[in-house]
Amino acid sequence: MAEADGRTLGDEEVAAAERVIRSGMLNSVWGVEARALEHEVAEMYGMRHAIACSSGTAALHLAVVAAAPDPGDEIITTPITDFGTVAPILAQNAVPVFADVDPSDGNLDPDAVAKLIGPRTRAIMAVHLFGAAARVDELRVLADAHGLALIEDCAQAWLTELPAGGTGPRPAGTVGDVACLSLQQWKHITCGDGGLTLTDDAELARRMRLFSDKGWDRAAGRSHAAFGLNYRMTELQAAVARAQLAKLPGVVAARRRTAQELLAALEGLPGLRLPRPEGHAWWLFPVVLPGGQAPELAEHLRQAGIPARAGYLNEPLNHAPVWNGPVYGASRYPLEGYAPRPCPEAERLVAETLLVIDWNENYTPDHVHLIAQEMTKFRARP
Numbered sequence: 356m357a358e359a360d361g362r363t364l365g366d367e368e369v370a371a372a373e374r375v376i377r378s379g380m381l382n383s384v385w386g387v388e389a390r391a392l393e394h395e396v397a398e399m400y401g402m403r404h405a406i407a408c409s410s411g412t413a414a415l416h417l418a419v420v421a422a423a424p425d426p427g428d429e430i431i432t433t434p435i436t437d438f439g440t441v442a443p444i445l446a447q448n449a450v451p452v453f454a455d456v457d458p459s460d461g462n463l464d465p466d467a468v469a470k471l472i473g474p475r476t477r478a479i480m481a482v483h484l485f486g487a488a489a490r491v492d493e494l495r496v497l498a499d500a501h502g503l504a505l506i507e508d509c510a511q512a513w514l515t516e517l518p519a520g521g522t523g524p525r526p527a528g529t530v531g532d533v534a535c536l537s538l539q540q541w542k543h544i545t546c547g548d549g550g551l552t553l554t555d556d557a558e559l560a561r562r563m564r565l566f567s568d569k570g571w572d573r574a575a576g577r578s579h580a581a582f583g584l585n586y587r588m589t590e591l592q593a594a595v596a597r598a599q600l601a602k603l604p605g606v607v608a609a610r611r612r613t614a615q616e617l618l619a620a621l622e623g624l625p626g627l628r629l630p631r632p633e634g635h636a637w638w639l640f641p642v643v644l645p646g647g648q649a650p651e652l653a654e655h656l657r658q659a660g661i662p663a664r665a666g667y668l669n670e671p672l673n674h675a676p677v678w679n680g681p682v683y684g685a686s687r688y689p690l691e692g693y694a695p696r697p698c699p700e701a702e703r704l705v706a707e708t709l710l711v712i713d714w715n716e717n718y719t720p721d722h723v724h725l726i727a728q729e730m731t732k733f734r735a736r737p
Contacts, residue, residue, distance in 0.1 A: 362545070363602050363716065364595075371594035381590045383407070384573070388593035393551070395600055396536070400526055402553040404560035407593060408567050411510045411537025413586040414550030415480075416443035417563040418533040421554070422504035424449040424477040427689045430506075431468050432480040434671035434701045435461045440482055440508050441672055445682060448689050449477065453673040455698040459628060459643065460484065461667075461709065464700070465493040471696075472497070478504035483512035483527045485711065486636030491517065491530040505530065510537035513544065514607045516634030524634070528553055533563070538592070543606050543638065544599035546592040609716035610637040613723050620727035626734055639667075640712040642730075647707040652733050659729045662713035666705040673698050 375381060375388060383389035389407045397405035408414050424430060426448040432440060434453040444451045455467040461484045468479060479498055481489040491507060498505040507528050509515065513536065515527035528534030533556075538549035554560050562581075565572065570583035588596075614637045618629055621642075628643040644652065649665040656663035673695035681687050712726060 363599065363606060364545075367598040367601070368595045371598040372591055375590045375594045378590075383587055383590050383593060384568070386590035386593075388590045388597060389588045392588075392593045392597050392600070395597060396551050397553065399600070400528055400534075400553055402529065402534075403555045404553065404557065406552045406560060406563045406567060407588040407596075408550045408552070408586040409588055409592075410439075410548045410586075411535060411539055411542075411550040412439035412442060413567070414535040414537065414552045415440060415506075415508060416446055416584075417552050417566055417586065418480075418506045418535050419443040419447050419449065419478070420566045421533050421552075421556075421559040421562050422478040422506065423562070427475065428477040429473065429475045430478045430480055431471050431476060433461075433463045433482050433484070434673040434695075434698045435484060435668065435704065436482045436508065436672065437510070438672065438675070438677075439510070440480060444480075445689075450475075450689050450693065451672075451695075452476070453671075453695050453698055453701075456701045456704070457490075458645075458700045458704060458708070460487050460630060461641070461701070461704055462487060462489040463494065465490050465497060467698075468494065469497055472501050472503070476501065476503060478506055480506040480508060481531070482508040482510075483515050483636075485630075485641045486512050486515050486638040487630060487641075488512070488515050488517050488527050488634050491527070495530050504532045507531035507534040509534050510539070510542065510550075511638035512636050513542065513603060515636040518634070527634075532556060533559060538596050538599070543610075543636065544596070544603050546595040546599065549588055549592045549596055606716045607636050610714055610718075611635070613718040613720070614640055614714065616720060616723045617726060620723060621730060624731060624734055627730070637714050640714045641667075642710045642712070643704070644708050644710065649708050649710040652730070653710055655733045656712070656726070656729055659725065661726055661729060664711050666709050667711050668705055671698060671701040671705045674702070 380386045393405040429452045431452045509528045516524045534553040536551045566583040567586040570579045570581040572580040653663045653665040
């Protein structure tokens, strides 16, 4: 299946990069591409503000900055995610608190989150894992009841749809105070690395834009209004991302079409819990084996040339080695006395029951047939 590499890079991106290079302006402070990308993404999502930045991790850092935790404050998040979700919490001297997940899809369990809200909780950071919608409406109710910020990590969830509200389907990223998107190499669309934050709140947008540009209030001259880093997106990144953005609806539609074909082919196969297709954007195709055996099935699929992995991570983030060492220099601040909580559902998913199959827009019915055939063979073994 090596030919199904899932990238849609072509003449449009080459032309976009050439346009920027020939303009002579590669820096987005004085260029036009990054601002155009922000406008186009904000319009696509129906949001008032979008801030482009250098990576998905940078976008998450901007979101944490917008939540404005004091040193030692807590942000509740999931242990099944990329470390880029958690690193910005530490970067702001806040403390990640890991809540357990729904064993059916690996997304945050709102009941588990509710039990961990305390006097130092500042925000909830939900991840729409693999492109499946997290239960952000329930998390929004929790956040509002406790005066917390809600951050949506949509790095794997371009155009994921939330359950219909009063006005119909809504894209993931439109419930939280801030949403974060990623343009890293293997996401639905890419410019190599890049990110965006979305918000309807003008003050949060101001904080994030300032932080992404070294706290530089450009309207005031060479004046630094607040602490910030350089997270600016380049014009080259933005131009390529704009070309990719035009292809995004087709990318997601193609992934949904073949995912639906595989769901139909696997329907009724014993020992599998298939993902719910409603609104799914299919960054990966996850399967849960409630009785275990995910590592064995992953190996069987790999032997057949199918890119599959058990567990997604080597260990859930509440078991990552990073918690055992210093954070800054020799200091463990803000983690003195810190021990991540156990998350039994997440731990079982990663160790035994979760299987993910790489997925992309170039899969064909032949790829689907091969995957279904090999999964059926595995389940038929004595």
